[in-house]
Amino acid sequence: MTTMAAVILPASMAVAGPAHAPCSATHDVSSCDADRDTIPDTVERVVSGSPTGATGREDSDGDGIPDWTEVMACGTIRCASPTADSAGDGIPDFARILTCGSSTCYTDNADTNSNGVPRWASVVICGTTACATGHEDYDADGVSDAVELAACVKPSADLASTGQQLAIGLLIALSIALVLTGVMLSRKRGLFRAALESSAAL
Known part of the structure; x- marks a missing residue:
C-alpha cells in the first residue's frame, strides 16, 4: 500500500496579515498567531525559534510533512511519518491525530465546510480540517490533491x-x-x- 503525503502549507499563507502584533494576555497562548499565517506562535517557536519565523515550508527530515504539521501532530519536527497507517486504510496516522485525536480513531469522510474534501484529507493538504477548497493541486498534474488522496484509501x-x-x-x-x-x-x-x-x- 502506498500512502500519499502532500507538502502542507498554512491555509492562509497567501493572505498577508497586519504587522506582527503580540497576543493579548487574555488569549489562550496555544491559539496566538501574531503573523496570522495560521501556524500558532507556540508551534513556530519549535520550528524556527521565533513566534513569527516559520514559513510553513520547513521539512527538516525531508519526509514531505512540514515541520509545523509534525509539531501539531506529535510535538517535534521529526516525529510524524507519511507512511505510518495504524488502521491500514491509507489515511496517515498524523492526519488522524490532527483530525480526531489518535492514530487509530475513526475518521470518516465527513466534510467540515461542504467543499467535498473529507476532514482528514484537508489536514493532509493544508493542515486543518476545514482549510482545503478541493482545488489544490500541489504536483500540478491536473488532478486535485483531494482526488489523489481518495484514490489511496482502501x-x-x-x-x-x-x-x-x-x-x-x-x-x-x-x-x-x-x-x-x-x-x-x-x-x-x-x-x-x-x-x-x-x-x-x-
Missing part, C-alpha cells in the same frame, strides 16, 4: 486479503518452479551419465 479488509493472496500465490509458484527445476536437472544428469557410459563402452 478498506483494510481488501488490503489484507489482497496481500495475503499475493503472498500465497508467489509461494506456490516458487515451489512449483523449484520442483520442476529439480526434475529437469535429475533427468539431464541421467542422460549425461548414460551418454558417458555409452561413449566409454565404445
